[in-house]
Amino acid sequence: MMALPLEVKDTLDEIGAFIEYWGFRRVDGSVWTLIYLSARPLSGQEIADLLGLSKGMVSLAINQLLAYRVIRETHRGAGRSIYYDSAENLEKVIFDVLKNRESRMLKKIVGATRQLKVRSQKEDFSKNFSEKRIHSLVKLTENGQKLFQLILTLGKLKA
Numbered sequence: 001m002m003a004l005p006l007e008v009k010d011t012l013d014e015i016g017a018f019i020e021y022w023g024f025r026r027v028d029g030s031v032w033t034l035i036y037l038s039a040r041p042l043s044g045q046e047i048a049d050l051l052g053l054s055k056g057m058v059s060l061a062i063n064q065l066l067a068y069r070v071i072r073e074t075h076r077g078a079g080r081s082i083y084y085d086s087a088e089n090l091e092k093v094i095f096d097v098l099k100n101r102e103s104r105m106l107k108k109i110v111g112a113t114r115q116l117k118v119r120s121q122k123e124d125f126s127k128n129f130s131e132k133r134i135h136s137l138v139k140l141t142e143n144g145q146k147l148f149q150l151i152l153t154l155g156k157l158k159a
Helices: 006-021 026-037 042-051 055-067 090-122 131-159
Strands: 073-078 082-086
Touching: 006 026, 006 131, 026 042, 026 082, 042 055, 042 082, 073 131, 090 131
Parallel strands: none
Antiparallel strands: 073 082
16 A cells, blocks of 8 residues: 555645544544545555554544445455445535534524523523523524524535
8 A cells, every 4th residue: 555645644634623623533534535535445444554543443433424424335345345435425415414413503502592591581590691691692593593504405405
């Protein structure tokens, strides 16, 4: 197996850092980028060798990437080797990740702020918390959720 050129390593590192910023593991970004850039499907062992990672760490990354459908199994090689390639429609994949992950987060945030508003209306929170700001926070989160849904809808139309 060839050694990765410095520019490829830098790209893997930078995309890994970006992916980590969004709450995923850096290794997930590096593994995905390597698979995406590869001219052919790669096995888990090849990925581990190229990145200098343990098979276990690569396996965890592959399982995460499969769960989000950003990679797919292409075929099985000799023995138990499974080969992976990147999903074809990256825009759809990104929107699916956003829809599944960020939508759930926003739903929880909106639910929590609504519950806070309900409780604040039943009990006197005014001593410690601003009723006006509680209502403002509920509106902010609800509007944020609506905006996010609009972005997803526009992205789906474009894809």
